[in-house]
Amino acid sequence: MLPPRFKESARPDTDGAVRLTDTDAALARLSAVHKHYLTDPFIRHFVPRAHLQPPRPPLINIGTYVRSEGIDKLVEAWFSFTEQEGTQCQVVSLGAGSDTRFWRISTGPRKDLLRAYFEIDFAEITTKKAMAIRKSKELSVVLGKPEDIKIANGGTSLHAPKYHLLAGDLRQPPSDLLALLEPHLSPMYPTLLLFECVLVYISPQASSALIQGFVDFFERGAAVQGGHGVLGGIVYEMYGLEDSFGKVMKSNLMARNVSLPGADPYPTQASLSTRFLQHGFTIAKALTLRDIRRSYVDPAEQERISHLEMLDEIEELELVLGHYAITWGVKLPASATIKADWATWDLKPYSASRDEED
Template sequence: MSSFRPPPLAARSPPVIHEGGISGDDAIRATNDDAAISRLAAVNQGYLSDPYAKHFVRRPQRRPPVINRALDTLIQQFLRSGDGSPKTKQIISLGAGSDTRWFLLKAQDLHPARYYEIDFPEITGRKAQIIKKNKEMTELLGEHLLTSGGTEIHSDNYHLVPGDLRNFSTEILPRIASLGFDKSLPTLFLSECVLIYISPHDSANLVQCAADSIESGVFVTYEQILPDDPFGVTMLQNLKMRGIELLGIRAHPSLQRQRDRYLTAGWDEAGAVDMNMFWEQILDGDERTRVSALELFDEVEEWRLLSGHYCVSWGIKIRKGADNGLKNVGLHDI
């Protein structure tokens, strides 16, 4: 039995669908619950530190943790770029679901000037109610407003906003502009297994609109790739049986196509790694040792297959005539 163990990530993953299935937007919404369960399992097993994750799961379950330290690495690089201060930057989390990243950053005084979370109103409403009932989280928020029938929260630097990502340019951008979005600030757009659930046309429009809406910034995406090898075919068949369709996987099926999605949409630089590359070549050796010691793991080959079908990609837009350190954001030369 091997002691090899991957680093965990709980991103939005396909939900468990009961007999009869669900489809469309309901299926996308359901992925949030599965992601929250996976993240809490990773916390309970010692892979992640997140005291807020437990508040978003009604019935904790043990789940194999999904891999992701890569996103945290990119976010920390972004927040430390340029003048080194997170307070001169902003983050837009697309399809944020039950993600607790802002609260973790705020607790460490590492939060950006503005942090926007976007998701369906059913999800933001549930999240808002959970936050309001938690003293520690409301204290981190400070003075804030609960609006729009309980589906929005607004504080000085945190905004929970309902919206449909398919209407990013017409609905979401005007809304966050009314909430202080500043195109002159370095901006990070974060998509964790989100864009792959909408059509290639809508996701391409979003990525290009994001580039057009800022002077400088980074777009980070975590999602599945390689749909046509034996493992990928089986993966898609299993998801289809559960009512889930990855609408965007064939538009960006490889690491190169993931890079191309940014370069063709107006981003200046781009990169991509799969989770095997991140674990073996990029993650700090001490962290690999720590994670490997948490529990025995005897499904190495299956995990490697799975990890090879998930990637993190990023695009960078650099302000013309100015170097604000964003060129150093990436997983290629750590």
């Protein structure tokens, strides 16, 4: 047998390969911004030599746009319900990577509704993000006064009045992760969990334990404090990978030492809502990016995007978008008085929203 040290060094660095997927996502968003699909003045600060990065293919730009459009609308609706509730809300982004949502919210019209924003990721990711934040005046000024911004844990964490960047492994016991959050996270406020292309990379057991950990945290808060905020979640990831296209996708990722164990329990669109329903969520829904592109994007916006780049591979685009989905769910407290109708949290088809306006 080989010595243990040699065997260990011979193993592929699967975590490193997963971390590189954040680079892919950041470059895709940067490309979509440069091509005018999206507006995001902050993403360039998280991409080295952003002005030199080549554009991504139209298929990737459109997919990035549809993903952003769907998630942004759900988050916007969450903040609308928070306003109706007459309170503030919290956002916990798990596997946040280079995401810029905190800055987009904090410079937008809903900024006063945000109580706290948390980001958790590998230490290698959070260290680079903390450095980028401190290096950029445009990013750091949004956090608050310089004396209120603290680097912690050897440079892997950063704390500001409303923003907390934390190093953690989502596969560790949920109690350990919640211990990182607990000094600043309160179960008394509506709290939205964001999982953007992260749970698919960990085992179903680990992702289930993670969600249940937050459910338990909020239920303990109800028992101790006499009530708790609404708990919501948004998941974006691949699903239905047992057909020929899905098998090619998995094979291509395996060539990069990236596996997708989290996709196994979700072979169909109908199965996606069980992600939350199995943990006692009040409602859960799911839409593919293909659904969203077809029915949930303003036709005027569709027309604008169609003129940005030539796209010949419509069938391929439809096939790809059909294997990515956004799932969302909300868990309402059993005893607390709720003002807003959180159970109606949803994406509305464009035709339905037009009918309501008329």
